[in-house]
Amino acid sequence: MILLAADLDRTLIYSAKAVALGRSRSGHDFGPAELVPVEFRQGEQASFMTAAAAKLLAELPIVPVTTRSLKQYRRVRLPGPPAAFAIAGNGGHLLIDGEPDPAWAAEIRERLRTVSPLAEAVSQLQRRSRPDWRVHEVDGLFCYAVIDRAEFRRRNLAELDEWAQPNGWRSSLQGRKLYLVPRPLAKSAAVAELARRTGTIRVYAAGDSLLDIDLLQFADHGIHPGHGELARSGWSAAHVQRLAETGPLAGERIAEWLAAAS
Numbered sequence: 001m002i003l004l005a006a007d008l009d010r011t012l013i014y015s016a017k018a019v020a021l022g023r024s025r026s027g028h029d030f031g032p033a034e035l036v037p038v039e040f041r042q043g044e045q046a047s048f049m050t051a052a053a054a055k056l057l058a059e060l061p062i063v064p065v066t067t068r069s070l071k072q073y074r075r076v077r078l079p080g081p082p083a084a085f086a087i088a089g090n091g092g093h094l095l096i097d098g099e100p101d102p103a104w105a106a107e108i109r110e111r112l113r114t115v116s117p118l119a120e121a122v123s124q125l126q127r128r129s130r131p132d133w134r135v136h137e138v139d140g141l142f143c144y145a146v147i148d149r150a151e152f153r154r155r156n157l158a159e160l161d162e163w164a165q166p167n168g169w170r171s172s173l174q175g176r177k178l179y180l181v182p183r184p185l186a187k188s189a190a191v192a193e194l195a196r197r198t199g200t201i202r203v204y205a206a207g208d209s210l211l212d213i214d215l216l217q218f219a220d221h222g223i224h225p226g227h228g229e230l231a232r233s234g235w236s237a238a239h240v241q242r243l244a245e246t247g248p249l250a251g252e253r254i255a256e257w258l259a260a261a262s
Contacts, residue, residue: 035248047076050249064086066090070139091191126145145178147178204257223243227250
């Protein structure tokens with residue numbers, strides 16, 4: 001069995017803002033017929049992919065692997081039938097036919113006992129955030145702050161790292177979001193569990209963020225778009241392809257790559 005694991009936001013699907021960013025970088029002006037909405041929020045179209053990508057993905061047994069909360073993940077409607085397997089909460093939720101697997105949830109609870117409590121991580125973020133920077137908890141698993149990059153001081157990130165490393169957490173600054181995530185909570189861990197259960201012999205993975213590095217490292221073959229924190233970081237691996245394309249065109253190329261792998 002081959003497992004096709006793909007991050008969602010800015011890998012397969014793109015917000016209106018990310019669509020515009022991709023357009024400005026690629027020079028391609030997407031017409032209405034070229035984009036398919038795949039997420040609705042309060043009745044409004046929130047995320048998209050190209051029609052060509054949607055056609056390809058409708059035929060593939062994709063395993064979505066996202067940092068989104070369970071509620072946020074359930075807003076997404078990828079083309080084709082509902083995913084038999086999915087991973088949300090950065091590996092905290094292993095979904096089977098849309099429902100969290102109790103055995104994996106229990107395993108995650110045990111793993112998180114080895115790190116400092118979430119409340120301490122939230123406090124660390126709040127201590128380094130301005131009052132107008134929102135701090136969010138995600139499903140009792142990890143937390144992040146929505147910050148102003150222009151006003152955020154790199155010293156604050158260094159201080160967070162000083163707390164995080166000995167307490168079993170890791171920090172990650174991506175766009176306007178500053179994450180604190182427990183080290184046992186990883187996309188690769190959930191994908192490894194799914195691979196074990198399904199007898200997978202080869203994993204293909206796609207992602208765009210620093211939180212996708214462990215997933216790409218775990219995979220037998222990986223790919224990432226030419227945009228995002230991962231691309232800017234300069235990270236590379238021999239088995240991971242970096243695309244030149246950005247935005248929804250990169251998502252389309254990733255869909256083509258996944259289709260070829262299947």
